Amino acid sequence: MKDMLTPYVTDDGRQIGETLMDMRNITLRFGGVEAIKDISFNIQEGEIRAIIGPNGAGKSSMLNVISGFYNPQEGEVWFRGKKRPPMKPFQVARLGIARTFQNIALFEGMSVLDNVMTGRLNHMNAGLFSQALWKGRAEREETENREAVERVIDFLEIQAIRKTPVGRLPYGLKKRVELARALAAEPKLLLLDEPMAGMNVEEKEDMSRFILDVNDEFGTTIALIEHDMGVVMDLSDRVIVMDYGRKIGDGTPDEVRNNQEVIDAYLGVAHD
Amino acid sequence: MLYREAGDFKTSYQEDSQTFPIAFDRYRYWAVLAFAFLVVPFVINDYWANAILVPFLIYAIAAIGLNILTGYCGQVSLGTGGFMAVGAYACYKLMTSFPDVSIVIHIILSGGITAAVGAAFGLPSLRIKGFYLAVATLAAQFFLVWLFNKVSWFYNYSASGQINAPERTVFGVPVTGPNTEAWAQYLICLVFVTVCAIIARNLTRGSLGRTWMSIRDMDIAAEIIGVNPLKAKLTAFAVSSFFIGIAGALFFAVYLGAVEVGEAFGIQKSFLVLFMIIIGGLGSIFGSFAGAAFLVVLPVVLKLIGVDLLGWPTDLVAHFQLVIVGALIMFFLIKEPHGLAQLWRLAKEKLRLWPFPY
Missing domain, CATH: 3.40.50.300 (P-loop containing nucleotide triphosphate hydrolases)
Structure with missing residues (x-):
């Protein structure tokens, strides 16, 4: 052994x-x-x-x-x-350390894209004012993290449902979106x-x-x-x-x- | 036929995440802004300003504030009236203590002070949720109103217990006090509404907005992906109170001019703003405007129809108003929790395909 x-x-x-x-x-x-x-x-x-x-x-x-x-x-x-x-x-x-749940724990009111973007929250730290004006760091970070998220979306083959609210998805896809959210954090x-x-x-x-x-x-x-x-x-x-x-x-x-x-x-x- | 997104391709992520991704929406937004800034100030009169436009704009700011807290972050609050009072009294104290500083700065600072007070009252939200939090904010409402009644320092020891806005000017034009003209009142509120709405939209479409919404939809999952719940809830309380404070300051200084706290900022106001976001749509900036417009216009229309047209007594019409608002609240809570904004969204989706059903 x-x-x-x-x-x-x-x-x-x-x-x-x-x-x-x-x-x-x-x-x-x-x-x-x-x-x-x-x-x-x-x-x-x-x-x-x-x-x-x-x-x-x-x-x-x-x-x-x-x-x-x-x-x-x-x-x-x-x-x-x-x-x-x-x-x-x-x-x-x-x-x-990222995880998924036994019974899906997605944010039902948000789109697939936003759900996966929440996985990147720890990679985003623009200040309140930058975010309020949507200028400088906030805008740059949004684009950079969107690119990272799109790579995960491509990888898990969920491009077509990007903008769909999670609540409308079937069970199997929800599981995949949850995996995408965990992966987006690059754990x-x-x-x-x-x-x-x-x-x-x-x-x-x-x-x-x-x-x-x-x-x-x-x-x-x-x-x-x-x-x-x-x-x-x-x-x-x-x-x-x-x-x-x-x-x-x-x-x-x-x-x-x-x-x-x-x-x-x-x-x-x-x-x- | 106008409302099409076919052929409207995005080539960058910035374009894709803008506020109005569809070109027609963008043009309409600019058209509305241009109309509001360039046409309305020239045709406005006292009746329109006082009965509809100015209260609509001010309530819209308050509704945006409450919508951030309740609609985006999921924390129910019944303290809106109290927080508006904080904004009003902060503005009054600043106006009378520093008469040389611009009123615009005073109003913004009032928002800042209210944000601090709001965050303090938001502290229990980490431990309690739902109805219990609503009751805790209700305590804020009653405590703040009591405080402004009781401590005479807040109303500069005036005999009546009222606060009166002294005359202040922006670019030489009076915006507060008895000599204010309707268009000046309207314009200063419009500027604040526009700026507040843009800021609110930017905050809610970015990472802070996602933090709030993740707490709203499932706080356990939010925590597991790295959201600090205390920080998320407190920023929601602070940002929300900031807007509500500005609304309170404008309500006192620009709209009413003289305020008695229990009357102007009582529990009624908290419910009114809450009804606005329920009818308008939780979790939508547009919904805040729609709800504010609806509840400001409704009594005026009812009075026109009931008193002027049908000759009913005024009190009967006033009671009818309560009945109608109550029925509407029930209707929206059961049938369309996302309010007028969702109806609007559905209409737009239909319009995309029009004249074909699908």
Whole structure:
């Protein structure tokens, strides 16, 4: 087996780098309920990392810890070689972590273009007066960021719906717009919470292709939660398996597939 | 047939993000501006200025202000009257303390002072939302009116408790005080409206506007993409109050001339401006104008029809007005939450294809 913590090159020629994010002994409690129990894992630069597990295993809680929604009671979060103090979600976003949601969280009243442009907010800092007059920095930034956004729009093939209000779009496209918004932020780490939930086979194929392309072309590190095992096993470099808030497996898809504890958790086991 | 966008190609992102992307809209905008600046001042008389045009322009500024807060940032406010009072009293104190400084600067400074007060009252918005925030702003409304009644420093210890605008001139023409002519009143308000509307439009189409709208549509998602909710809400309160303060200053200094705070800036005013943006259209600058025009013109038209034409008693017509406004509010909230602006937008979309149905 490859040594996971050193840089290596995958079979299909992608460069996997140093540790980008390191979760150390994370414990998260809601009152008396332990949603996450003493879990440690890391995410290496450039890889696609999947988190799987039965319902209620604590996968989404884990993503929420990474994105700063919840601050764990115990444990440390290390990002890019530095320990991250407890933060608000918007501060985490500024570190370069973007995410999508399980149930789409788009801005329904705005057009697709404006939605994707919100992803660039952290790249825009023109002052109030410049914006009020639409001169100087504000106008320049608007154009520059529009160019960046148009590249993402081209990449995800949503040019035709640019000016459409998001509320009018079908489900599959909304998911894609949400991905576009996260991508527009040019994140170091992209978190996808069930990117393929509720999609048909064709939409899943599209989405898988986009995820692979994002990883390949931009070198974005991706952590994703997904229930479709076929997709997970095909896409990801390494998989974490969670059950009842514990980590029961961690490794390449093949290792995880053959892990007895994982099989028990998914198929159930006879108690004698 | 005139209203076409075919062949109107954009070759740069600046062109694509301009205020009026369609050429015909642009020409109409310039035509309206030219008419308002070059024709109306020569034909205006006292009746038109006092009954319709000046209140319309001033309410339009207030509606733009409230629309930024409620329509764009999604924070309901019932404190508009109170904030207008802040603008009015700030303007009065500045006018009487620094008589040599231009009234234009005073009005802008009043906006600035109101912005600071508005931001302070906006602080609870980080913790409370919706109805609860509305009640918190209601407290601002009552507190501010009480304050201006109670503390006589604000009305320079005058016996009546009223504030009266002394005469001030712009380029030698009086714009406040009893000697003001209708066209001067109209023109100064028009200049402020134009500038305010352009600023509001620029702010709302840029990154600040997107920050506000993201908070309005889904605050959790906004936070996850890096919007600081406190900063976004406070800037919305500040910018909104800035416009409302200017409206209050103009309302007092240019329109009324003499003000008693409870009467001019009571809770009625808060509701009136809120109704304007509901009927006009939430989240639309044009809607602010449409709503202001509608609610300023409605009583005048009703009086013309009811009292002058049909000979009904005045109080009956006044009650009818309440009924009609109430019914309209319900209609718009249920049937068309985006107000007159949305009806206008739909009409334009139909017009694009006219005479073909699709």
